[in-house]
Amino acid sequence: xxxxxxxxxxxxxxxxxxxxxxxxxxxxxxxxxxxxxxxxxxxxxxxxxxxxxxxxxxxxxxxxxxxxxxxxxxxxxxxxxxxxxxxxxxxxxxxxxxxxxxxxxxxxxxxxxxxxxxxxxxxxxxxxxxxxxxxxxxxxxxxxxxxxxxxxxxxxxxxxxxxxxxxxxxxxxxxxxxxxxxxxxxxxxxxxxxxxxxxxxxxxxxxxxxxxxxxxxxxxxxxxxxxxxxxxxxxxxxxxxxxxxxxxxxxxxxxxxxxxxxxxxxxxxxxxxxxxxxxxxxxxxxxxxxxxxxxxxxxxxxxxxxxxxxxxxxxxxxxxxxxxxxxxxxxxxxxxxxxxxxxxxxxxxxxxxxxxxxxxxxxxxxxxxxxxxxxxxxxxxxxxxxxxxxxxxxxxxxxxxxxxxxxxxxxxxxxxxxxxxxxxxxxxxxxxxxxxxxxxxxxxxxxxxxxxxxxxxxxxxxxxxxxxxxxxxxxxxxxxxxxxxxxxxxxxxxxxxxxxxxxxxxxx
Numbered sequence: 001x002x003x004x005x006x007x008x009x010x011x012x013x014x015x016x017x018x019x020x021x022x023x024x025x026x027x028x029x030x031x032x033x034x035x036x037x038x039x040x041x042x043x044x045x046x047x048x049x050x051x052x053x054x055x056x057x058x059x060x061x062x063x064x065x066x067x068x069x070x071x072x073x074x075x076x077x078x079x080x081x082x083x084x085x086x087x088x089x090x091x092x093x094x095x096x097x098x099x100x101x102x103x104x105x106x107x108x109x110x111x112x113x114x115x116x117x118x119x120x121x122x123x124x125x126x127x128x129x130x131x132x133x134x135x136x137x138x139x140x141x142x143x144x145x146x147x148x149x150x151x152x153x154x155x156x157x158x159x160x161x162x163x164x165x166x167x168x169x170x171x172x173x174x175x176x177x178x179x180x181x182x183x184x185x186x187x188x189x190x191x192x193x194x195x196x197x198x199x200x201x202x203x204x205x206x207x208x209x210x211x212x213x214x215x216x217x218x219x220x221x222x223x224x225x226x227x228x229x230x231x232x233x234x235x236x237x238x239x240x241x242x243x244x245x246x247x248x249x250x251x252x253x254x255x256x257x258x259x260x261x262x263x264x265x266x267x268x269x270x271x272x273x274x275x276x277x278x279x280x281x282x283x284x285x286x287x288x289x290x291x292x293x294x295x296x297x298x299x300x301x302x303x304x305x306x307x308x309x310x311x312x313x314x315x316x317x318x319x320x321x322x323x324x325x326x327x328x329x330x331x332x333x334x335x336x337x338x339x340x341x342x343x344x345x346x347x348x349x350x351x352x353x354x355x356x357x358x359x360x361x362x363x364x365x366x367x368x369x370x371x372x373x374x375x376x377x378x379x380x381x382x383x384x385x386x387x388x389x390x391x392x393x394x395x396x397x398x399x400x401x402x403x404x405x406x407x408x409x410x411x412x413x414x415x416x417x418x419x420x421x422x423x424x425x426x427x428x429x430x431x432x433x434x435x436x437x438x439x440x441x442x443x444x445x446x447x448x449x450x451x452x453x454x455x456x457x458x459x460x461x462x463x464x465x466x467x468x469x470x471x472x473x474x475x476x477x478x479x480x481x482x483x484x485x486x487x488x489x490x491x492x493x494x495x496x497x498x499x500x501x502x503x504x505x506x507x508x
Contacts, residue, residue, distance in 0.1 A: 004109075025066050028201060035203050038098075039194065042207035049138045051208055053232050058193040061221070061368050065352050075308045079297040086282065086295060086326065093262045095271070101261060104268045105155040107245040109336070110146055110259060112172060112252040113223045113372075114139075115164030115190055118407050121398060122438025126167035128252045129174060130439060132395060132404055133411055138252050139171075143178050144414025150182045158184040159260070160235065160247070164208065164220035165192045188233035190225045192218050197219035198356065198364040216359045223330075224250055224370025231343040246340075249332045249372060252494050255404055256393035257331045258415050265383060267333055277338040278379035280304070280329035281387045290319035292327030293373065295384045301377040302384065304328055308353055326384070329392040338379055344398070350374040387508070389426070390418060393458050398442040399430040406452045421453050427454060433461035447490070454495075467492065 035054045043051040084365055098104065109286040116375050118127040128138040136144070146159050163171050168189055175185055186311045192210070194203035195217055205217035226249065230236045246267055250257030263279065267294040278285045280302075282295055317323060350370040357365050393416065395401055403409075408427060409416040418425065436442045448466045452458075454473040462480030467490030474496035479488040488494070 006283045022221045024280055029066065030065060033059065039203065039205055039208060047208065054191045054193065057191050057228055060345050061352065063367050065456050068352060072432050073298065073305055075311055075314050077298055078305065080301060081295055081297045081384065085302055086386055089385055089387045092266045092385055094445060095266065097261055097265055098269065102153045102155050104264055105149065105153050105157055107243060107268065108157050108259065108264060109160055109247045109255035111160045111162060111238055111246045111247045111249045112142055113249065114161040114167055115220045117166050120396065122440065125170045129170065139174065141255065141414040142252060143181055143183055146183045149259055153327050156184065162190055162226055163187050164229065165188050165218065165219065186235055188229060190220050190229045193221045194369050195219055195240060195365040202366055217365045222353060222369030223372040224349045224374060226372050227339055227343055227375065231340065234427060236336060236340060240340065246335055247336060249334060251394065253396065254392065254394045255416050256391040263333060274381055276381045276383050277335040278376050278382040279333040280373055280376055280384050281329045281391060282326040282384045283329055283387050283389050283392050285321050285325055285327050287321065289327050290321065294324040294327050297387065301378045302382045304373045309351055326386060330373060331391060332405065333372060342378055348375045348378045385456050398436050398439060399432045401442065402430055402432065402449065403427055405449045408452050419453065428455040431459045435463055442461060
């Protein structure tokens with residue numbers, strides 16, 4: 001954060017912030033307003049209204065960014081949520097299902113957050129188009145799941161994709177292949193906001209284009225943008241007009257986020273007759289999830305607290321598995337009518353996440369983002385449901401990809417379920433080294449995916465390849481030192497083994 005902003009915030013946080021500092025803040029806002037107006041004049045007429053909405057949204061966010069002081073939670077006010085505000089999934093499931101489950105399903109819309117690129121796994125284009133199982137992509141599996149629901153229950157559950165300007169074009173090209181599927185697919189785009197120079201706090205972009213010099217000048221402002229962009233697209237009103245009542249929102253790379261009929265029934269037929277406008281699925285933390293956002297009670301409301309909002313002195317406490325036992329899976333069930341009401345009242349309050357980036361040319365910028373779950377405190381009668389870990393199966397790295405491609409899971413109608421042959425309900429811990437980071441390198445290193453049913457832990461580092469029909473059990477550590485190469489031979493069974501050094505299998 002720039003020295004200027006730090007000084008500005010420091011002065012603003014002292015009692016009776018001086019008029020001088022207030023003048024500086026207003027001047028900065030005026031400068032940004034002028035820059036945005038200049039950018040808007042470069043918009044072609046058919047994009048003018050859309051661009052204006054985006055830049056207005058950015059201005060509001062920037063205004064709040066200058067107003068807010070330091071971490072956005074007062075640690076002393078954080079309390080454990082009341083017992084009944086986070087329900088165990090078993091209790092929800094025990095209610096069973098009504099006879100009219102089809103009419104309940106017909107009020108649901110599935111929304112997938114599809115703004116991300118596959119760059120962290122070495123892929124170009126939308127992450128949702130990476131093959132994850134039997135050549136099916138994330139998007140294929142999603143469409144198969146919803147088509148199966150619609151066929152089984154004779155319903156019309158649509159799929160809505162929230163794309164970003166990075167993923168929209170490629171995603172739309174692919175959608176043609178689902179024309180004959182029994183799923184209506186809609187898309188809308190999240191906003192496009194200008195990155196700002198970390199020192200001057202002025203937009204980097206000079207015009208609305210995002211090619212050439214401007215390629216890195218714009219960004220999609222996090223999934224918290226769903227409320228405004230869904231509303232602005234007109235799709236929210238269309239779906240309400242069709243009698244839809246709830247959206248089920250999740251990340252497209254979370255393969256555990258399938259439509260759960262028990263949670264849907266709980267929403268549609270609340271046990272106390274009081275409608276619930278927002279449900280967040282949470283699950284128990286393990287050591288791997290210590291940074292995940294958690295649900296707390298704050299000023300009488302359920303509130304999502306992310307690690308970025310925690311004062312430095314309390315970060316270790318926040319990461320404690322014993323004190324904060326659950327984390328947000330980002331599987332959310334939200335009332336459409338409530339989104340419309342709150343959007344029209346401008347009453348959705350989400351904390352700002354300041355995300356620093358360095359552009360390819362070395363320029364330091366910041367992008368202002370929000371998270372979809374942070375809005376929970378703006379909705380009425382919100383609820384957390386503590387779901388099984390199986391509903392959180394994100395694929396962020398090739399280590400995750402190895403798990404979902406393996407025989408640990410079976411695939412049925414687009415849904416992955418843990419194999420009954422696995423004796424433990426948890427997945428193995430897998431750490432693949434940097435030679436496996438890119439999907440194409442990862443695929444080249446496995447002639448076939450190993451049998452992992454009895455695996456607890458796998459660490460692989462260096463230049464390692466796996467032959468066909470390898471079996472891994474217990475704890476397996478394979479380390480090829482720099483300059484060495486290890487080829488695990490076809491049919492090898494490694495059980496509680498450490499393999500290091502040099503091991504070449506030569507074809508005769």
